Amino acid sequence: MATVSFCDLRKSFGAIEAVKGLDLEVADREFVVLVGPSGCGKSTTLRMLAGLEGISGGEIRIGDTVVNALPPRARDIAMVFQDYALYPHKTVYDNMAFSLRVRGIAKPEIESRIREAATMLDIDKLLERKPAQLSGGQRQRVAMGRAIVRRPKVFLFDEPLSNLDAKLRGQVRAEIKKLHQMIGTTIIYVTHDQVEAMTLADRIVILRGGVIEQVGTPDEVYDTPASLFVGGFVGSPAMNFVRAKRDGEELVLDGGERMAVCDLGPRAERVGQEIVLGIRPEHFVSSGDAPARLTGTVNLVEPLGADTLVHLDVEGATVTARVTPHFRPAVGERLPLGFDPARIHLFDPDSEKAVA
Structure with a gap:
């Protein structure tokens, strides 16, 4: 497990500054949600943390390690994407096992981790199926299982529910909350949906135009909005x-x-x-x-x-x-x-x- 720190984090795309001096401390085992309208910089921030996007300035730390120059595989993070990113030709079991095999984990340990995660996510009866044989909610569980078996320091979620219908969103949202309660790993979660933010987060970070408008618990941002923007964004x-x-x-x-x-x-x-x-x-x-x-x-x-x-x-x-x-x-x-x-x-x- 690990803390995550952003210090004066910046990202520019040519003349456009997408993230403007972001400062944030995420505690060990904390569930933090980055939320805001499209273009506010939340996904860019997550991708910089994952190492999928270079930074233009500032510093990112995972634990005591500055990770600015580290490749994604060296950061000990696992990311769950919006589109699941499963290998279509592999079974559920092989999708979940792939990264462990690449890292040279012994076969009995791989088996143990996959069975444990599959039972936790109620996909233990789906291990021999391929992604095309699964529903959207089942595919999302497989993507989460693939992340869990790696046992990373930090989980990253990039709008993981946006492709699901309303009923499935509610179900998978509850599963993500239970997952955090069971494994206690640090989670940073990006969404544009303030309902997801309110129901999942220990703390919410509300972004607007590449800067932080307010950081607080769900109750704090709802009961004491710091600005007109926060007051109008939080609540439905x-x-x-x-x-x-x-x-x-x-x-x-x-x-x-x-x-x-x-x-x-x-x-x-x-x-x-x-x-x-x-x-x-x-x-x-x-x-x-x-x-x-x-x-x-x-x-x-x-x-x-x-x-x-x-x-x-x-x-x-x-x-x-x-x-x-x-x-x-x-x-x-x-x-x-x-x-x-x-x-x-x-x-x-x-x-x-x-x-x-």
Whole structure:
């Protein structure tokens, strides 16, 4: 097992700087997820760690070893790819055994490792099949098994679930989490799916434009987003944003509606008059008894079974509320939505950073 360290890591493709001075410490046995939109630098960072991509500057350490100049085979890592990368002409057993045979591992040890990993992943009855005879989920398990038998210091996962359907994604995601609990190896996992990040990670690293926006536990990035970007990226549906001004003990929305939020204290005053109010959809209540409220015109209702999403126009901004399953306002209805001011987030509209 090993720690992983990135120090001022940089990567440029010509004039384009894909990773811009990334600093990160991953603890031994930690499960860290790199998440962000396409083009944010997460897969490039993973490929540099694996040795599949050269670095333009900075340093990468695995344990106490600087690996900048080491070839991939010397880094003692195992990588699970998006497309599985299985040999189509080899059986499951031979796919899992290949790297061990190349390293000169004795046949009884290879047999033992493969049987152990296959049992762990419930593919022990598939060892004589070839990849074309397997489902997508089974192929992904084989790819994971091939990584497990190597017993590396670090596991790397590059969007391993993106080719699976929704049901299989949930199943394999649970298997990856159980795998980490069983073997305890350091895992660095890349995804664009914030649900995967929230459910799998010990810590989440949110990237944007080649830089880190925030690092924290799933609860930390959800409950205390450091910026407008993080607030809007983490959570489904996304956080609502409404522009407002502070006027004494009230916030005044762009369209003129006033909300009494006297218990905000100095938070709004620190950014002057202009402010962006952030409210998560699940923090609204369809009640006039809440400490604060805003009013909007309903333009769409989405029943989801367990709850209902109500989309409203609030002073020109689109706001989504997650409400109880049988609440069905009519399209065009003026609807007041209450909320607890302690659950809102405030952001500086210029810097886009959260106001503490």
